Amino acid sequence: MREAVLEVLRSVNDPELHRDLVSLGMIERIDVAGSDITVKVNLTTPACPLKATIERDVREAVMSVTGVESVTVEFGAQVRMPSTPPMPGVKNVLLIGSGKGGVGKSSVAVNIACALAQSGASVGLMDADVYGPSVAHMLGKSSAKLTGNAERKMMPLEAHGIRFISMANLSPAGQALVWRGPMLHSAIQQFLKDAAWGELDYLIVDLPPGTGDVQLSLTQSVQVTGAVIVTTPQDVALIDAARAIDMFRKANVPILGIIENMSYFEAPDTGHIYDLFGRGGASKLGNYPVLGEVPLDTDVRQDADNGTPAVISHPQAAASIALRQIAQNLAGRVSVQTLTELPMAQLA
């Protein structure tokens, strides 16, 4: 019976990876108790956007085996490593960039990091927006100070289930940083390599807006899995977003997708939807997946100011639902990116 079940599972494809679950090494266990079958599927991310589809397909396939009367599908998850791990213990480095400032890049980065952690992934967030570091404030830790461990490595701070490092926790509040390229480069190196990040499925990097020294430094110092571009739908933001995409393309960094923030506004009193900046603009940026659209929502702003991201304080707000879906779509894209570059043998 076990062999027959394994055989039918060879015909069930991961809908995003377009390969069967057996050759992808995703079938961890098959238990047979008479006519009752339990299949444990090891997903490529705990934030898998297609879990329900996989469960349905596995159930249908196994039920087609003669003699099977019931199927239980269990899930585990293990984020896979790209062929060249970016840093010891860190499986994926994901850059969050934007062309224009103020489009909500940091808000999106913080919420995505928390949403991935809520799904069970281990997540780090590095605030590389050295000129306007807002991550610590958005996580309610602006007055915390970074310390070193016994090996003289910087210890990331912790909040809402994620580890993070921000320049704001090094420099006194309200003071401007006046740094030249080489100093920025060495700060970025320290944040990346002299910090005790530990084991991470995803290290998310909140970049400064634009196409400057920090972006260059990062793409040259570490093997990144890919970049995400945050933009609003209006033309002035899209023009700058296109420049950011071009920069990543030239640096051979794959674009994992585009996030359209402040996409629309739903009036709380009437439910009327206003496309303030021209919803849908992100799709004009070319043939890149749009990971999702986040509405303008006062919860996103207030929760950021209060230090508890919206996906945690207002999980049912429309923006939070969109941000959670975006985090899942991103995790799915990361799995596709890492698995398509791996030969089959490494997948088992």
Ligand SMILES: Nc1ncnc2c1ncn2[C@@H]1O[C@H](COP(=O)(O)OP(=O)(O)OP(=O)(O)O)[C@@H](O)[C@H]1O
């Ligand atoms: N979807 C949203 N709804 C309401 N307010 C938002 C939304 N996204 C971001 N904001 C607010 O917009 C402002 C700018 O956001 P944020 O700091 O995240 O942008 P940014 O792109 O990281 O800016 P910069 O790159 O200049 O640092 C903040 O006050 C934030 O709370």
